[in-house]
Amino acid sequence: MEAKESFIPYIGKIIDIKQETPDVKTFSVVGLDGKKLFNHIPGQCAMLIVPGVGESMISITSSPTLESHMEFSIKKCGCVTEWLHNAEIGQQICLRGPVGNGFPVEGALKGKDILVIAGGIGIAPVHSVVNYMMDHRENYGKIQVIYGARSKADLVRLDEMQNVWMKQPNCSIDITIDRAEEGWNGHVGFVPPFITELKPDAGMTVIMCGPPILIHMSLKILKDLGFKDEQIFTTMEMRMKCGIGKCGRCNIGDKFVCKDGPVFSFDQLGELPPEY
Numbered sequence: 001m002e003a004k005e006s007f008i009p010y011i012g013k014i015i016d017i018k019q020e021t022p023d024v025k026t027f028s029v030v031g032l033d034g035k036k037l038f039n040h041i042p043g044q045c046a047m048l049i050v051p052g053v054g055e056s057m058i059s060i061t062s063s064p065t066l067e068s069h070m071e072f073s074i075k076k077c078g079c080v081t082e083w084l085h086n087a088e089i090g091q092q093i094c095l096r097g098p099v100g101n102g103f104p105v106e107g108a109l110k111g112k113d114i115l116v117i118a119g120g121i122g123i124a125p126v127h128s129v130v131n132y133m134m135d136h137r138e139n140y141g142k143i144q145v146i147y148g149a150r151s152k153a154d155l156v157r158l159d160e161m162q163n164v165w166m167k168q169p170n171c172s173i174d175i176t177i178d179r180a181e182e183g184w185n186g187h188v189g190f191v192p193p194f195i196t197e198l199k200p201d202a203g204m205t206v207i208m209c210g211p212p213i214l215i216h217m218s219l220k221i222l223k224d225l226g227f228k229d230e231q232i233f234t235t236m237e238m239r240m241k242c243g244i245g246k247c248g249r250c251n252i253g254d255k256f257v258c259k260d261g262p263v264f265s266f267d268q269l270g271e272l273p274p275e276y
Contacts, residue, residue, distance in 0.1 A: 041064065041103070105129060123209070176189055
């Protein structure tokens with residue numbers, strides 16, 4: 001379906017709910033006609049609206065190559081997300097989108113080796129990119145994913161990573177949790193030191209999403225390894241509010257995150273005022 005004006009909401013229906021972690025659920029949504037609501041680029045967002053409750057900007061978790069429906073992996077952290085976590089299959093919600101610019105999957109990323117770094121629910125925005133690249137495998141080189149969470153129970157989409165992503169050609173999926181626990185035989189430790197251990201090739205193009213401390217520490221390590229700002233992309237959808245550049249709450253310098261982003265390379269971010 002072709003997207004209409006991004007400030008006009010669609011009415012969607014929840015057709016499936018999957019419990020990912022204790023506080024993250026993935027919602028599958030279609031239009032009232034049973035079809036996908038609109039097309040998008042990996043990394044774009046949608047405003048999820050619950051009349052009488054509020055609205056929240058959420059990244060679209062599914063790849064554009066998934067034609068049957070759209071997916072949103074949502075962490076419970078406010079009134080709208082709490083309502084969604086209490087919702088049932090068949091309930092209706094409003095959405096407007098797609099919002100933002102998305103990752104340059106047909107531009108700067110195409111033909112490159114890709115390094116994906118994510119922490120916690122930060123896997124949700126980049127999940128769309130990884131699946132897009134998996135479905136267009138011939139257009140990308142090596143794909144390496146470094147992902148971490150507090151515990152095994154907090155790893156979002158773990159089954160898919162182990163049973164789908166790890167079986168793809170020329171792909172490596174490196175997963176870590178913060179502290180050792182019974183039943184976990186994988187790597188233990190935080191994501192930034194794990195990057196140092198793995199020493200990814202500095203010729204790779206990086207997609208990064210996670211808590212600010214993960215971004216800050218990982219960026220320093222990547223630079224120490226020889227990566228340049230223009231090789232590294234991140235998404236800043238958490239700063240988006242209205243999504244259409246009208247409220248001004250995401251404005252800094254001459255940029256609006258919702259219109260010029262949420263995806264930026266770090267050389268673009270370096271041009272913004274230091275308070276950003």
